Amino acid sequence: MCADSHTPVLLTEVIEALAIKPGGIYVDCTFGRGGHSKKLLEYTGLTGWVFAMDKDSEAVRVGKDIAECNPRFVIEQASYTRLSDFTKTKWTVAGECIFGRVDGVLFDLGVSSPQLADPNRGFSFMADGPLDMRMDPSTGVSAAQWLAKATEGEIKSVLRVYGEERHAGRIARTIVGERCKSPIETTGQLVELVARASPSRERNKHPATRTFQA
Numbered sequence: 001m002c003a004d005s006h007t008p009v010l011l012t013e014v015i016e017a018l019a020i021k022p023g024g025i026y027v028d029c030t031f032g033r034g035g036h037s038k039k040l041l042e043y044t045g046l047t048g049w050v051f052a053m054d055k056d057s058e059a060v061r062v063g064k065d066i067a068e069c070n071p072r073f074v075i076e077q078a079s080y081t082r083l084s085d086f087t088k089t090k091w092t093v094a095g096e097c098i099f100g101r102v103d104g105v106l107f108d109l110g111v112s113s114p115q116l117a118d119p120n121r122g123f124s125f126m127a128d129g130p131l132d133m134r135m136d137p138s139t140g141v142s143a144a145q146w147l148a149k150a151t152e153g154e155i156k157s158v159l160r161v162y163g164e165e166r167h168a169g170r171i172a173r174t175i176v177g178e179r180c181k182s183p184i185e186t187t188g189q190l191v192e193l194v195a196r197a198s199p200s201r202e203r204n205k206h207p208a209t210r211t212f213q214a
Contacts, residue, residue, distance in 0.1 A: 008035040014106065015039055023047040024103035025093060029080035031059050032112040034066055040106075041070055051091045051098065053078045055136040056115065077136070080107065119187070125208040128188035144185045152176045163214030171197040171211060187212075 008014070014036060020026065022045040028037045031054035040050045052075040054060055063075030074091060087099040111123050119129030122143060133143035147155065152172045159168035174197035175184065184190060191208045198207040 008032070008108065011035055011039060014108075015043065018104040018106065020044060021103060025049045025098050025101055026051070027083065027087070027098075027102055027105045028052040029083060029105060030054060030108045031063050031075060032056075032108065033059060033062055033114055036106055036108060037063070037073065037075075038066065041066075041073055044072075046072075048072060049074075049093050049098075051086070052076075053080060053083070053086065055079050056112075057136060057138060058114075059112075122187050123212070125187055125191045125206060125212050128186055131185055131187050131190055143190075144183070147175060147184050147190075148179060159211060159214050161214075163210040163212075165210040165214065167198050170199070173197070 018026070018040075020040065020043040022043070024044050025048065026040045026044065028040065028050060029052075031037055031052040034052075037050050037052050041048070044050065049072050052063055052073070054063065054075070054077065057077060060075055060077040063073075067073050067075060076086060076090075078086065083105070084099075087102065088097055091098045093101070115121050116124045119127040120132070121137070122130050122132035131142065131144040131147070134140050150158075152175075155175055156168045156172035159165040159171055165171065171194055174193050175190075178184060178189075178193055184193070190211070194208040194211045
């Protein structure tokens, strides 16, 4: 069954920037829910190819639905850091690898709307759920596991560098103090701790915004 429609926010601008040509070969390195890839397939015509990759297993499931409807579309569950490997050794058109033949590559970095909307993924502070935050939940360390072992300095550094959180030190101390009493395993717990540690709040901004950004 073909996947449901999902329209990225800047879809028109992306398509214009790529200057897609019929019959071209394009790579979508962050498939998400397929909005860009489906438009690429439309613009490349009957002889074009679109190759895609994503670490998220749910995204790949959606991609495989598209592949069932279109033989010119291929998707793999992998990080875009492996782009060179796939273009050199695995992805082929007319029996030849596509390395050196690709007409355009797309990266749409960040968390997707479907990922934010799913409380089980742990990316959002708007709903309580497991504190996971992994792009691929089947591999790596979850946010809860990392918070259980990271030092106060490591937590502070991540919040300050990646979240630009001015209260990083206070939040890190609060997290370390709380985990000694009980594990921090849900987004709701983390939100409460951040709110407790934040001495002041920015108008119209949730106190946990920068922490979850990190």
